[in-house]
Every structure is written in C-alpha cells, then in structure tokens.
Amino acid sequence: MFQPIAKRSTGRVLCLLLFVMVLFSSCAPVTAPAGQATTGAAAGPVEIRLASYGLGDAWNKALEDTLKPFEAANPNIKVKVEFRPIDGYWDKLQTEYAGGQAPDITINQMNWVVPGAARGMFVDLKPFIDRDKLDMSAYFYPMEPEWGWQGGMYGGLLYAGGQALYINKDLLKATGLDFPKDDWTWDDLLAYAQKMTDPATNQWGIHMGIINPPYWSTSFIHGTGGTVLNAAGDKCTLTDPKAQAGLQFVADLIQKYKVMPPPSSLEGQTNPFLSGKVGIYFGGTWEESAIREAGFDWDFAHMPINKDTGTRSVQMGSNAWSLLSTSKNQEQAWKVIEFLMGEGGQRGMMKNGVPGLKSVVDSQEYRDLHKPQNVDVLWNDFAQYGHDYYPTPDTDEWWAAVSQETSAIWSGEATVAEATERACKAVDEIFARRPAEWKR
Amino acid sequence: MATFPSARKSKSPVAQREALEGYLFILPWLLGLLIFILVPIIASFYFSLTSFEVVKPPIFVGLENYVRLIHDQLFWQALKVTCIYVVTSTPLGLILSFAIALLMNQKVRFVSLWRTIFYMPTLVPVIASTMLWLWIFNPQFGLLNTLLRYVGIEGPLWLGHSQWALPSLIIMSLWTVGGPMLIYLAGLQGIPTDLYEAAEVDGAGAWAKFWAVTLPMMTPVIFFNLIMNMIFAFQVFTQAFIMTQGGPRYATLFYVLYLYQNAFKFFRMGYAAALAWVLFLAILLMTALVFRSSAIWVFYEGEVRKR
Amino acid sequence: MTPTNSPNRLTTVRRKASLQPGWFNRYRTYARLKQAFIYLVILAGSAVMLFPLLWLLSSSFKDQAKIFIFPPQWIPQPWRFDNYTLVFDRIPFVRFYANTILVTGLAMVGQIAAASLVAFGFARLRFPGRDLLFLVLLSTIMIPYQVTLIPTFVLFRILGWLDTYAPLILPYWLGGGAFYVFMLRQFYMRLPVDLDDAARIDGASTFGIYWRIILPQARPALGVMAVLTFLGHWNDFFNPLIYLNTTEKYTLALGINLFRSFQTTQWNLLMAASVMVTLPCILLYAFAQRYFIQGIVFTGLKG
Known part of the structure; x- marks a missing residue:
C-alpha cells in the first residue's frame, strides 16, 4: 500500500520541489544597503509601519502621543503603529520577514538585536548616525555593547532598562533596620536578609525575580570578578573559580542561610515582593509601576559591594527600535527612530522607563515623576557599574543551555561545580559550531 | 491501513459511477490539499535539505541536517522524553476518558450538569489553566503537597525537579480528558439498543454486556481516539513551552518544543524541518502499526461489503 | 456499565427480583451501594474538574496583587467588580x-x-x-x-x-x-x-x-x-x-x-x-x- 507513491510520483514530486525552490528563491527578502535607501518618490505621505508588543494601554497611548508631534512636524511621514501580543512576537516577525511583509520598524530587545543583525535582518544605523551627526555622548547609556555588531549599530534606544534593587522600607522599619548605606557590602546584604527573614510568617529577606545567568545572579558572578563568557564572547567562563564563588553566594542564600526562596517554590505565585513579604528584591526596571501600586513604602538601593574585590555590578538590557532591512522607506523610517531616540522620544516615554539621554534623566521633571523614590540611584548604578547580557548571534541558544543547568543549583540537584561544568560544556559545543564570519 | 476492503479494479459501470462519486465527495479535501497543504509540506521537506536561517534565503546542504541529528544529544533526549510521554499519557488518558464517558452514560441525576463539569477543563483558556496548575504543583503551598502533608508525606519539587517534571506534565494532561470523553459519549449513543436487549435475553449481567456489546461496538471510536491521542501526544508542546521551557535539565524537552526552539529561536529552520520529517516518519510508522493491528480488534458494522 | 438508552435496568432487575423474593433485598442493597459509589466518584471528579473554573471566576473579581498569593484566597478581598x-x-x-x-x-x-x-x-x-x-x-x-x-x-x-x-x-x-x-x-x-x-x-x-x-x-x-x-x-x-x-x-x-x-x-x-x-x-x-x-x-x- 505504501509503494505506489514511490513508483509513480517521483517525477511529480521532483517537479513540485523545483517549483517550491523557485518560489522561495524569489521570495527571499531583498535587502537594500543602508544609508542609500530609496527616498519616497511617490506623492503623498509615506506610511511607516512600526510594530511593537503591547505593553499595556497606558504605554501604548504614551507611544502614540509621543509620535504625534513628530507627525505634525513631518507631514510627509505617517507612522502606523501596530500593537501585537507579546507571545509569539518574535516568531511572527521572523515569519513576516521571510515572507517579505515585515514592518519598517520593530521594537527590539537584547536577545534579538545581535542575532538578527548577524543575519542581515536589521539595518546598520551607524551610517545614518554619522551622517546626521547624532551626539552619542549625550547618552549616559552605552548602546554599543548591547546592539553593536562588527562595528555596526543595530538599535536606537527606546529607553534604558535592566536590573533594579528594590527595598521594602516598611519591612525595614518593622525589623528596626536603617536604609542600607550607599557602600553596603554582601555581608551587610546577608545580615539584612537574615534579620528580615521569618519562616513563621513566610517572610523572606531576599528574592530574585529572574535568577539564572545572564540575569540577576550574574551581578554576583561579576562581583567576585568572574564572568559568564570571555571578552570575545566565544568561551564559557562559568567554571572559573571566581564565577563559581559568585554563584555559590547566591546558592548559599537559598540553601545555607535560607534567606531567599528557591525559584520553584514560587511557581504560580505572584511576586512575593508585591505582597510585602520580601525585604530586598532584585528585579527589573519594568516592574517599577507594579511595585508603585503595591501600597507600601519602598525605594531603590545601590547594588551591594563585594568586600574582596571592591566592585559591584548591575545587569543592563534595554529596548531598542530597529530598522528592518526589508523596509522600502529606510530614510523615513530612520527619521522616526532618530526622533524616538532623541529628546522628543526620550521625554515622551520617560514615564515608562529610564531615559538614556543625560539631559532628560537629569531633569527635575523626570525626578518628580518618580518621587518620593530616589531614581538617581538607579541610573547612576547603570552608568557606573552596568554590564550587558553578553549578546551574541546565538544568544537564545546558549542562554537556554545555561539556564537548564544552573536551575539545578537552586533546586539542590547539582552543586555549583557540577552545574557550571555541564553548562560550559554545552555552551562551548554551541560556540564550536559558529560560522567563521561571526568572529568579532 | 488494513481496515479497508481493498478497492477492486472492477470496471463495471456501477463501480465506475461509484468511483466518480467518491472523488466528487472528497473533492473539497483534494482541493484543500493541493492549494493549502501540499506546497507548504513539500517546501518544508526542501528546507530540511538546506541551511535555512529564516531571515536569510535557504542554502542547499543535502543530508547534512539529518546527519547532524544523529550526533545531537538533545535530539535523543527530546525523543526519549516524548516517547515516555506518549506511552504513558496516551493509554492513561484513553482509559480514564472512557471510564468517565461510561460513568456519564449512567442513569444518574443531573447528568447533563456532570457532563458539563467534566468537560469544563477543556473550555477554560489554556493560559488560565496553566497558571492554576503552576500553583497546584507549587512545592511549598501547592494543593498537591498540602494534601500530601496531611498524610505525612513531604512532596517533591514537582516541576522544579528533573525527575518529577515530566510526571507532573503527564498528570496535568489527564485533566483535559474531556475531549476524548465527548467523542466516546457520542459513540455510546450509537450502540443499537436491541443489542443490549438481546444480551439481556441471554441473561448477561452488566459486566458481560460491557464486554460483549459495549466494548466491541466502541472499538472504532476507541481506535480513533487512540490514533489521534497518539499523534497529539507526539506533538505536545504548549504546556512545556509555558511552564518549564523544557527544563529542568531538559527533563521536559518535548520533541516539538525542541523543534520550535530550533525554528524560531536558534535560527535553524532547516534543522527544524529535518526534525519534523523524522517525527513525521516516527508517527507514520506508529500509526501504520496501529492501523494494521486494527484488523484484529476494530469492529465495523459497515465494513463488510461484498456484492 | 449500562447506557442510559437501554431499557431501564433497575426495573428489569426489580422484575426479576420480585420473582425470587429472597433475592430482592440483596439486589436492592447492591443497587444502592452501586449508586452511592457512582455519585461519590462523580462528586470527587467534579470537584477536581471544577477547580479551574472556580479559580478563574474568583480571580476575575480580585485585586491585581491578590491573585497569586499563598495561601490562596477563594473569596476576593476586596471584590473588584469593576x-x-x-x-x-x-x-x-x-x-x-x-x-x-x-x-x-x-x-x-x-x-x-x-x-x-x-x-x-x-x-x-x-x-x-x-x-x-x-x-x-x-x-x-x-x-x-x-x-x-x-x-x-x-x-x-x-x-x-x-x-x-x-x-x-x-x-x-x-x-x-x-x-x-x-x-x-x-x-x-x-x-x-x-x-x-x-x-x-x-x-x-x-x-x-x-x-x-x-x-x-x-x-x-x-x-x-x-x-x-x-x-x-x-x-x-x-x-x-x-x-x-x-x-x-x-x-x-x-x-x-x-x-x-x-x-x-x-x-x-x-x-x-x-x-x-x-x-x-x-x-x-x-x-x-x-x-x-x-x-x-x-x-x-x-x-
């Protein structure tokens, strides 16, 4: 019963195959070199499709309002904003790109920019930046480490984001502790945590929202002088004793001192910091508005210092706007990105994230928005101790490998040594398969 | 495929007319196949012979993807996890859903209410039910471990532990047996009453009637549910995607999850397509085996057609 | 295992039983036990199956911050009808x-x-x-x-x-x-x-x-x-x-x-x-x- 197909239809199958191949070679996205994109020759305004995941209706409205003055000033450009669900955003974008229907501009994030850039998905913005003489030193936020790839620049800042350290001041008061000093150390952190932990009331000293490297536990890896990858980004360095010591500190918070809940115990639970059950919270900047609504007194704190190395570290990963290489109106699309990166965009979105422009982040207006919290702590730590998430063209793949293995540390299934050994083996195998043209 | 009486090549006008009508009846599907299905499927096969990074045009590489697959430990891990899932969740789900369908076919009060309730889990949006299960499995406060603590057992970490994560997802799968249950229920309606009457005349008790009438008459429906549950179990994806991301330590790395990661996260659509075709062959093989076995145990009233 | 559409099984049983009075009580007790068991199973099963819906329903009336707290709150406090x-x-x-x-x-x-x-x-x-x-x-x-x-x-x-x-x-x-x-x-x-x-x-x-x-x-x-x-x-x-x-x-x-x-x-x-x-x-x-x-x-x- 299975045979006839093989005999009779071989020819037909081949024909179809050929047809499909032709179909796909013709559908492959045509990329125009940056800087010399076609200027909208047609009469009437050019429509620029800007896609973003919806980040809540307030956010969506803020973006639309931000773009209004731009459209007023540029009657020849009409920005059509498409809000899409965050689930499947990246899949859909890739599908659209492959199918020749991608928007002109997309919101972008740290694990997409470089992988996309390395495969020609985004336009290098550097020629535009150089031509229009954008002053990159006006930004406190360094974009290069995050969105740079082989000398090019593939994102324009939406706003800065990353790790933030939140403290529940009500809980501090109840425990009789003062707000941590600016130069507090890991030992202080542990002492604070121990005092605030109370198993009877299910109250924890510390909680980390996302724990696996390159997320928040990385601050401790860096604190002891370790790294996740080497500088060239082609070797896993988690097996280095320094990196292991950092991870061990976090593991001890969970297992030895029991001042931090293991991640699995929080499965299906809302962030316990929000319900006032955690003293010190390592979270993301994007959580600020939720924390603000939680109804207790809190503030940002500096990251603690490791006494031996004298350093502290904070993870930074921001949202960018990127120009897709399939865009037929790259000049106009760049204008939109330039506006969003600039004063207008940074000011318009400053309610929702940390503006990257020094002038905006230093303004009284921005500070007032965050009162009574001291928002200077947040961006000063970024500016001085910020570290990127080790973006590489295969980011998602090695991140997955690392988190599969390190998650076994927190559940107590593996020691730090075992887990890092396995993680590095997997990561280095992934790196060994890299094509030659990915050398930095 | 032994379920069909093989179509003989009789050229009688009646047979010719029947053949023509047969093609006419399946015409909608044939058109759909040609327009919407065939080209994408063949394209995916072509992708499996290429290095295709989704956002770059595919480059032909021959069988490279298939060779690589053999040396890929994660491929074997995904295959292992999926096979364990298929051979446990499929029979468990089949038996449970059949049992519930039989129960729901009893003379009990408020039967339509119960039927609605037992179907409820499949009606609730996945996102809501996933969040619910996350807290059922929560090691500290979750329902499961709270209950276990009452009887003096300290429960495992469930989704947080590599040995318990897969069993957790299997348990979870049993909760949505409403779909197959529904199909069984419809099947139970189709059993001619006179068969039961005849059995009763022969003095058969409830148990004997079940074995002699209900079960044989239900075999076509059981067969359907078996095949489909098997295919769906091979393709299970969503729970692991939302709840575990394949972890911890790849314990829930389902085949299609790994395939998805390759396709849309790791920029290896070509490799993903090769994975898809290997999965296709595996499912096809299993289905063919079940189909062959069906001649022995599936009973069709309408099957025998000799003229 | 009798389907609902077969002639009422209980009446058949009773008919048979009435012919042999000695068996009558035993049949009835058996039938009752069976019914009780069926209801028990159905009720237990329903409880498990209803869980998600009740949870969904109660969550929909809760405050954003109160949805995933432990121990779970089944009655929303406060009620958020809005x-x-x-x-x-x-x-x-x-x-x-x-x-x-x-x-x-x-x-x-x-x-x-x-x-x-x-x-x-x-x-x-x-x-x-x-x-x-x-x-x-x-x-x-x-x-x-x-x-x-x-x-x-x-x-x-x-x-x-x-x-x-x-x-x-x-x-x-x-x-x-x-x-x-x-x-x-x-x-x-x-x-x-x-x-x-x-x-x-x-x-x-x-x-x-x-x-x-x-x-x-x-x-x-x-x-x-x-x-x-x-x-x-x-x-x-x-x-x-x-x-x-x-x-x-x-x-x-x-x-x-x-x-x-x-x-x-x-x-x-x-x-x-x-x-x-x-x-x-x-x-x-x-x-x-x-x-x-x-x-x-x-x-x-x-x-």
Missing part, C-alpha cells in the same frame, strides 16, 4: 467579540459541511487510491505546523489574504481538517451498510443517502464536531496572531493577550476577559450536549 467594566475600557472588547463570532461561525459551518462530505466519501464509497489518499489525509496532521508556517504565510501573501479573515476561514471550507474527517469516517463506518442498500433500492441517489440516511444517524458525532470546532476557532491564538495585523480586526484570543506585556500581566483583567470569553463556550456546550447525547435512540436495521 474588573469587568475595565476590560471594555482597555480594549475594544465588543469589537473583538463580533470579529470572533464572525470568524468562528463561518469557519465552523464550512468545516462541518466539508468534513461530513469528505468522510462520507472515504467511509462509504469505493474508488481507486482511496486507502492511499486516506493515509495522505492522516499524514497531513503529522507534520508540525512550525515548519510549514513560512511557506503557508508566503502562499497567503501571494493570494493577497494577509490581514484579512480569509486564512482563518477559507482553508476550512476545503476539507474540514483531517482530524474531523477521520472522526466522522469512524462514526459512519459503524453504521450498517444495509442502510445504504435499502435506500438505494428505494431509488435514493448517493447524495440522498448521505443527506437522508447517514447525516441523521451521525448526529451525535456532528454535535461533537460542532462543539470541538467551535472551541477550536473561538480559542485559536496562533493563526490570528500570524495573519492579522490591524488591532480592530483582532479576535478575542488575540485581544485578551494584549493584557500581557513584558514580564507583567494584568491578570485580573485577563481573567475577567477570560470568563467572558469562556461563557459562550460553556453555554454552547450545555445546549449542544442535549443534541448529541440524548439525541437519538438508534436501533440497528436487523431484519
């Missing part, structure tokens, strides 16, 4: 509802019509290549959609169907989906061929047999298919996600996901919206089950 009105303020919910009804209705009708026709062809008629074609039909569900997505997308782009409802409706009019064709075929094949032959002798056409003999007999299966296809289209997230771009065209499954954003989700609103999305499904099911479960009392054509 979650429901907020849903309408935050997204064009009515619009999404209308879109979803349109898409679901059109896709479902076509799917049922097509699948019932195609299944009839495969189950009741003989033509060369039938078995092979059926195998092809089945194999089309064995390829994971992830690898056919891009070619399908390109196809719909060439057809000019992007950002329209056509990709969500028209493919279902052609074929109806292998799952349902297979399901209906299994149900058709349980019907005795004598039915067809008798009708044919009475001068019925093949389509007449399909329409007047097979379809009425397959009503339970068609009812099940209606419920399953409705749910499938109503809750479909993936296809609308890929093919729709304009927010005004979104369906509910897509629309309620707008309450989710990077690392944060407005769970209370999402749950309130989910309740409103789920309600029609429950109503439809409650209504339809009458149809397909107590629908027909089928007697075989024996003689």
Whole structure:
C-alpha cells in the first residue's frame, strides 16, 4: 500500500520541489544597503509601519502621543503603529520577514538585536548616525555593547532598562533596620536578609525575580570578578573559580542561610515582593509601576559591594527600535527612530522607563515623576557599574543551555561545580559550531 | 491501513459511477490539499535539505541536517522524553476518558450538569489553566503537597525537579480528558439498543454486556481516539513551552518544543524541518502499526461489503 | 456499565427480583451501594474538574496583587467588580467579540459541511487510491505546523489574504481538517451498510443517502464536531496572531493577550476577559450536549 507513491510520483514530486525552490528563491527578502535607501518618490505621505508588543494601554497611548508631534512636524511621514501580543512576537516577525511583509520598524530587545543583525535582518544605523551627526555622548547609556555588531549599530534606544534593587522600607522599619548605606557590602546584604527573614510568617529577606545567568545572579558572578563568557564572547567562563564563588553566594542564600526562596517554590505565585513579604528584591526596571501600586513604602538601593574585590555590578538590557532591512522607506523610517531616540522620544516615554539621554534623566521633571523614590540611584548604578547580557548571534541558544543547568543549583540537584561544568560544556559545543564570519 | 476492503479494479459501470462519486465527495479535501497543504509540506521537506536561517534565503546542504541529528544529544533526549510521554499519557488518558464517558452514560441525576463539569477543563483558556496548575504543583503551598502533608508525606519539587517534571506534565494532561470523553459519549449513543436487549435475553449481567456489546461496538471510536491521542501526544508542546521551557535539565524537552526552539529561536529552520520529517516518519510508522493491528480488534458494522 | 438508552435496568432487575423474593433485598442493597459509589466518584471528579473554573471566576473579581498569593484566597478581598467594566475600557472588547463570532461561525459551518462530505466519501464509497489518499489525509496532521508556517504565510501573501479573515476561514471550507474527517469516517463506518442498500433500492441517489440516511444517524458525532470546532476557532491564538495585523480586526484570543506585556500581566483583567470569553463556550456546550447525547435512540436495521 505504501509503494505506489514511490513508483509513480517521483517525477511529480521532483517537479513540485523545483517549483517550491523557485518560489522561495524569489521570495527571499531583498535587502537594500543602508544609508542609500530609496527616498519616497511617490506623492503623498509615506506610511511607516512600526510594530511593537503591547505593553499595556497606558504605554501604548504614551507611544502614540509621543509620535504625534513628530507627525505634525513631518507631514510627509505617517507612522502606523501596530500593537501585537507579546507571545509569539518574535516568531511572527521572523515569519513576516521571510515572507517579505515585515514592518519598517520593530521594537527590539537584547536577545534579538545581535542575532538578527548577524543575519542581515536589521539595518546598520551607524551610517545614518554619522551622517546626521547624532551626539552619542549625550547618552549616559552605552548602546554599543548591547546592539553593536562588527562595528555596526543595530538599535536606537527606546529607553534604558535592566536590573533594579528594590527595598521594602516598611519591612525595614518593622525589623528596626536603617536604609542600607550607599557602600553596603554582601555581608551587610546577608545580615539584612537574615534579620528580615521569618519562616513563621513566610517572610523572606531576599528574592530574585529572574535568577539564572545572564540575569540577576550574574551581578554576583561579576562581583567576585568572574564572568559568564570571555571578552570575545566565544568561551564559557562559568567554571572559573571566581564565577563559581559568585554563584555559590547566591546558592548559599537559598540553601545555607535560607534567606531567599528557591525559584520553584514560587511557581504560580505572584511576586512575593508585591505582597510585602520580601525585604530586598532584585528585579527589573519594568516592574517599577507594579511595585508603585503595591501600597507600601519602598525605594531603590545601590547594588551591594563585594568586600574582596571592591566592585559591584548591575545587569543592563534595554529596548531598542530597529530598522528592518526589508523596509522600502529606510530614510523615513530612520527619521522616526532618530526622533524616538532623541529628546522628543526620550521625554515622551520617560514615564515608562529610564531615559538614556543625560539631559532628560537629569531633569527635575523626570525626578518628580518618580518621587518620593530616589531614581538617581538607579541610573547612576547603570552608568557606573552596568554590564550587558553578553549578546551574541546565538544568544537564545546558549542562554537556554545555561539556564537548564544552573536551575539545578537552586533546586539542590547539582552543586555549583557540577552545574557550571555541564553548562560550559554545552555552551562551548554551541560556540564550536559558529560560522567563521561571526568572529568579532 | 488494513481496515479497508481493498478497492477492486472492477470496471463495471456501477463501480465506475461509484468511483466518480467518491472523488466528487472528497473533492473539497483534494482541493484543500493541493492549494493549502501540499506546497507548504513539500517546501518544508526542501528546507530540511538546506541551511535555512529564516531571515536569510535557504542554502542547499543535502543530508547534512539529518546527519547532524544523529550526533545531537538533545535530539535523543527530546525523543526519549516524548516517547515516555506518549506511552504513558496516551493509554492513561484513553482509559480514564472512557471510564468517565461510561460513568456519564449512567442513569444518574443531573447528568447533563456532570457532563458539563467534566468537560469544563477543556473550555477554560489554556493560559488560565496553566497558571492554576503552576500553583497546584507549587512545592511549598501547592494543593498537591498540602494534601500530601496531611498524610505525612513531604512532596517533591514537582516541576522544579528533573525527575518529577515530566510526571507532573503527564498528570496535568489527564485533566483535559474531556475531549476524548465527548467523542466516546457520542459513540455510546450509537450502540443499537436491541443489542443490549438481546444480551439481556441471554441473561448477561452488566459486566458481560460491557464486554460483549459495549466494548466491541466502541472499538472504532476507541481506535480513533487512540490514533489521534497518539499523534497529539507526539506533538505536545504548549504546556512545556509555558511552564518549564523544557527544563529542568531538559527533563521536559518535548520533541516539538525542541523543534520550535530550533525554528524560531536558534535560527535553524532547516534543522527544524529535518526534525519534523523524522517525527513525521516516527508517527507514520506508529500509526501504520496501529492501523494494521486494527484488523484484529476494530469492529465495523459497515465494513463488510461484498456484492 | 449500562447506557442510559437501554431499557431501564433497575426495573428489569426489580422484575426479576420480585420473582425470587429472597433475592430482592440483596439486589436492592447492591443497587444502592452501586449508586452511592457512582455519585461519590462523580462528586470527587467534579470537584477536581471544577477547580479551574472556580479559580478563574474568583480571580476575575480580585485585586491585581491578590491573585497569586499563598495561601490562596477563594473569596476576593476586596471584590473588584469593576474588573469587568475595565476590560471594555482597555480594549475594544465588543469589537473583538463580533470579529470572533464572525470568524468562528463561518469557519465552523464550512468545516462541518466539508468534513461530513469528505468522510462520507472515504467511509462509504469505493474508488481507486482511496486507502492511499486516506493515509495522505492522516499524514497531513503529522507534520508540525512550525515548519510549514513560512511557506503557508508566503502562499497567503501571494493570494493577497494577509490581514484579512480569509486564512482563518477559507482553508476550512476545503476539507474540514483531517482530524474531523477521520472522526466522522469512524462514526459512519459503524453504521450498517444495509442502510445504504435499502435506500438505494428505494431509488435514493448517493447524495440522498448521505443527506437522508447517514447525516441523521451521525448526529451525535456532528454535535461533537460542532462543539470541538467551535472551541477550536473561538480559542485559536496562533493563526490570528500570524495573519492579522490591524488591532480592530483582532479576535478575542488575540485581544485578551494584549493584557500581557513584558514580564507583567494584568491578570485580573485577563481573567475577567477570560470568563467572558469562556461563557459562550460553556453555554454552547450545555445546549449542544442535549443534541448529541440524548439525541437519538438508534436501533440497528436487523431484519
């Protein structure tokens, strides 16, 4: 019963195959070199499709309002904003790109920019930046480490984001502790945590929202002088004793001192910091508005210092706007990105994230928005101790490998040594398969 | 495929007319196949012979993807996890859903209410039910471990532990047996009453009637549910995607999850397509085996057609 | 294990029992024990099954911060009835509802019509290549959609169907989906061929047999298919996600996901919206089950 197909239809199958191949070679996205994109020759305004995941209706409205003055000033450009669900955003974008229907501009994030850039998905913005003489030193936020790839620049800042350290001041008061000093150390952190932990009331000293490297536990890896990858980004360095010591500190918070809940115990639970059950919270900047609504007194704190190395570290990963290489109106699309990166965009979105422009982040207006919290702590730590998430063209793949293995540390299934050994083996195998043209 | 009486090549006008009508009846599907299905499927096969990074045009590489697959430990891990899932969740789900369908076919009060309730889990949006299960499995406060603590057992970490994560997802799968249950229920309606009457005349008790009438008459429906549950179990994806991301330590790395990661996260659509075709062959093989076995145990009233 | 449509089993038992008075009590105790056991199982099972819905319902009335706290709170404190009105303020919910009804209705009708026709062809008629074609039909569900997505997308782009409802409706009019064709075929094949032959002798056409003999007999299966296809289209997230771009065209499954954003989700609103999305499904099911479960009392054509 299975045979006839093989005999009779071989020819037909081949024909179809050929047809499909032709179909796909013709559908492959045509990329125009940056800087010399076609200027909208047609009469009437050019429509620029800007896609973003919806980040809540307030956010969506803020973006639309931000773009209004731009459209007023540029009657020849009409920005059509498409809000899409965050689930499947990246899949859909890739599908659209492959199918020749991608928007002109997309919101972008740290694990997409470089992988996309390395495969020609985004336009290098550097020629535009150089031509229009954008002053990159006006930004406190360094974009290069995050969105740079082989000398090019593939994102324009939406706003800065990353790790933030939140403290529940009500809980501090109840425990009789003062707000941590600016130069507090890991030992202080542990002492604070121990005092605030109370198993009877299910109250924890510390909680980390996302724990696996390159997320928040990385601050401790860096604190002891370790790294996740080497500088060239082609070797896993988690097996280095320094990196292991950092991870061990976090593991001890969970297992030895029991001042931090293991991640699995929080499965299906809302962030316990929000319900006032955690003293010190390592979270993301994007959580600020939720924390603000939680109804207790809190503030940002500096990251603690490791006494031996004298350093502290904070993870930074921001949202960018990127120009897709399939865009037929790259000049106009760049204008939109330039506006969003600039004063207008940074000011318009400053309610929702940390503006990257020094002038905006230093303004009284921005500070007032965050009162009574001291928002200077947040961006000063970024500016001085910020570290990127080790973006590489295969980011998602090695991140997955690392988190599969390190998650076994927190559940107590593996020691730090075992887990890092396995993680590095997997990561280095992934790196060994890299094509030659990915050398930095 | 032994379920069909093989179509003989009789050229009688009646047979010719029947053949023509047969093609006419399946015409909608044939058109759909040609327009919407065939080209994408063949394209995916072509992708499996290429290095295709989704956002770059595919480059032909021959069988490279298939060779690589053999040396890929994660491929074997995904295959292992999926096979364990298929051979446990499929029979468990089949038996449970059949049992519930039989129960729901009893003379009990408020039967339509119960039927609605037992179907409820499949009606609730996945996102809501996933969040619910996350807290059922929560090691500290979750329902499961709270209950276990009452009887003096300290429960495992469930989704947080590599040995318990897969069993957790299997348990979870049993909760949505409403779909197959529904199909069984419809099947139970189709059993001619006179068969039961005849059995009763022969003095058969409830148990004997079940074995002699209900079960044989239900075999076509059981067969359907078996095949489909098997295919769906091979393709299970969503729970692991939302709840575990394949972890911890790849314990829930389902085949299609790994395939998805390759396709849309790791920029290896070509490799993903090769994975898809290997999965296709595996499912096809299993289905063919079940189909062959069906001649022995599936009973069709309408099957025998000799003229 | 007695189905409801068989003659009332208890009366039969009683009839037999009354002939032998000694057995009567024992039979009754046995029957009662059995009933008690059945109710116990049903109640326990229902409790497990009802859990998610109750949780969904209670979450939809909660404060955002109170949804996932331990120990779980079953009675919302405070009650947030305004979650429901907020849903309408935050997204064009009515619009999404209308879109979803349109898409679901059109896709479902076509799917049922097509699948019932195609299944009839495969189950009741003989033509060369039938078995092979059926195998092809089945194999089309064995390829994971992830690898056919891009070619399908390109196809719909060439057809000019992007950002329209056509990709969500028209493919279902052609074929109806292998799952349902297979399901209906299994149900058709349980019907005795004598039915067809008798009708044919009475001068019925093949389509007449399909329409007047097979379809009425397959009503339970068609009812099940209606419920399953409705749910499938109503809750479909993936296809609308890929093919729709304009927010005004979104369906509910897509629309309620707008309450989710990077690392944060407005769970209370999402749950309130989910309740409103789920309600029609429950109503439809409650209504339809009458149809397909107590629908027909089928007697075989024996003689």
